[in-house]
Amino acid sequence: MLPTIAPVCAAQKSSLHARVSTRPTGVPSDVLASHRVCAREHAPYVELVCRQRPAVLPRYHQDDRGPAREPYAFHQVAPEGAYSKIPAWTSRAQWLGVDVPITIACWIQKHGALRVRRPDGRDGAPVSVQLLRRYLTVRSGWAQQRTGRRCIVRPDTIASVLGVDVGTVHRAQNVARRLGLEVVIETGRMLTKAEKLALWNRAKTDQVPCSRQRGLSTEVAFTNPLARQRNWWIATPGSTPPYLTFISHQITGYLHSNRAASGSRKDAAPPRQPQKHSWRPAARSVAADLAHQWPWLAAEHPSRLLPTLARFVRCPRPWTAAQLAGVVDDQLTRAGYAGIRAARFDSNLIRTRPAVVLAGLLRDIDPDTDHPDHAFHDEGAAAAEAADPRPYCARDDCDHGWLTRADPDYPGTAWRTTVWDDGLARRCPGRHRRHTEHDAELEAGYIDDVLHGRAEPPF
Incomplete structure (x- = not known):
């Protein structure tokens, strides 16, 4: 049976409250907000309150913080798409109080213990659950509180807060990445000579202190392991199944499902071929x-x-x-x-x-009937023209597909309409009813004569 949230959350009451009951005396607030490495006497208090106040965590490069010092330090942004398949956490409290305990409990139930993965793929030294949860609680304070991403911190800085050596931090980090709670985005490296010279020249030009930065720490993100979301749903009372395509929306969908006995096997349908827009x-x-x-x-x-x-x-x-x-x-x-x-x-x-x-x-052009070559390729029109030797429709008043109609209400006035609009079954071929360049020039000249008084208007 999988564990539930209640006993796991009850075990979260660590010995920190017993170790630190009050704030250490004689430590001003500006010291906790500006230290590069956490002092030994301040470590228990910082570890206790960093869950609610991440600002008390130490920053190794305090001199490079703030917008004024940003041009004099080297900053590297993760490439586009680095976080595309890494879901963000709901909140830091939800991740530490629900996702982390359930993931650890499910791993222990399946594998027996939390162990480091060695480079050859075999299990290494064990790591206690308490140490792993302390490590995740402290390190998540340097991440973006809204998404859990862009967590950049040195291992020795984490070790100063936890009160352990750097090797212990590396082992806890290895287990967190093995469980899928921590994902590496960019591996840390040392700055090149050209990058350090550029920072030094910029600081010398502006006559400001040069940055002491020598390298870039590894950038990681904290997430809920996607492969264990089904276990998270089963073990959480009153929760709803996550939005995944393979999840059954029945309340007991995971507990009583047997996909092996689902009937006779059938060949899968061939994959859909991509549509080619030729x-x-x-x-x-x-x-x-x-x-x-x-x-x-x-x-x-x-x-x-x-x-x-x-x-x-x-x-x-x-x-x-x-x-x-x-x-x-x-x-x-x-x-x-x-x-x-x-x-x-x-x-x-x-x-x-x-x-x-x-x-x-x-908008008003029909691709088939209005095509300039339609009359030459239309077999019906070709047969009709062969039967009737006249180049136009069988009407004496047809002028290149246009008819002149007198207005009965206003004697002496007339308008032009097409043969097709007049209700005839046969339409003039396109080469006859279209205006030519010569017709357009004649009409343009006639309008110009009307405007200059050289001709009478038609109305």
Whole structure:
């Protein structure tokens, strides 16, 4: 049967309260806040109160503390992603009062004792439970209290607080790392000659005392061993199972589970093959060509244009940048913006992202029916044109796919509509209903004549 929290926490009442009943007399507060190594007479008191007041723990490089001294000491930050798979503790009190006792009790129940792991993989000298818990209580005071990470301290500093030699600290450290309570992030090392010269030159230039730092201590993090979270759940009264994929959410899921008798074995399904987005290179090429033709689009990263261009490169007949530019210009002409081309847009007048403008221009374009080559590849349209020798639809009033309609309510006025909007079953081929450059120039000249009084407006 696994241990529970109650007897383990009861054993946490160590002999520290018997060793230290009151604060040592004659020791001012500034001494406890500025010592580099804990004095022998102060060690019991510091070990007792460091759980609630980590500030009383000694710092070896007291001269380099504070923002003013930060440029004159060597600081190394862990690389990005070093803590990615190391869960942070809930709190220091939770970690010391629950996670550590349960992990130690489960290890002792399975292996019999806490022993050092030797370099050859065999068990070494034993370490007492009391020493390991004292070591973790003191060393966790140098870690970030919110996450339990970035704990950097020298072993001799820990030994001065515990009142033991450095070798004993190394053995307790070995066991803590073997249990998974302590994880090494960066191994300590000595500073190089170039790094020490840089610190010395910086201090000499600013005329400040030089740092006495000679190396970097090992950076560790404290965590709850992920492999023993199931034991932590079973042994903790009233707790809920941790969020893991292999955990059953039944109350007795771990105590009475038997996966060996779950039925006949079946072959596992093959792993899912990663989806290959083969259209992305083509869309990226079209986006680059469009940015070359339309200068206002060059300020947008090509990856933002891929979702808009995806349907134009994944259709049966992929589009090119020149075809998209031509169809967009045709749509602008049909909308009444004769003589205006997308390439002439002023980027200074665009008040949103260029990708949004591109999406608006391509919103009404159908990748299949509006393709410039659709009329040449459509077998139905080719058969209809072969049966009817006329190049346009069978209407006398059709002008390149456009019809002129008179307004019955306002005599003398008219508007233009398409053959398709007029309800005809047959649509004019794309090469006939599209405006050409010559038509656009004629319309632009006519509008210019109307504006300068050389021609009458059509209304």
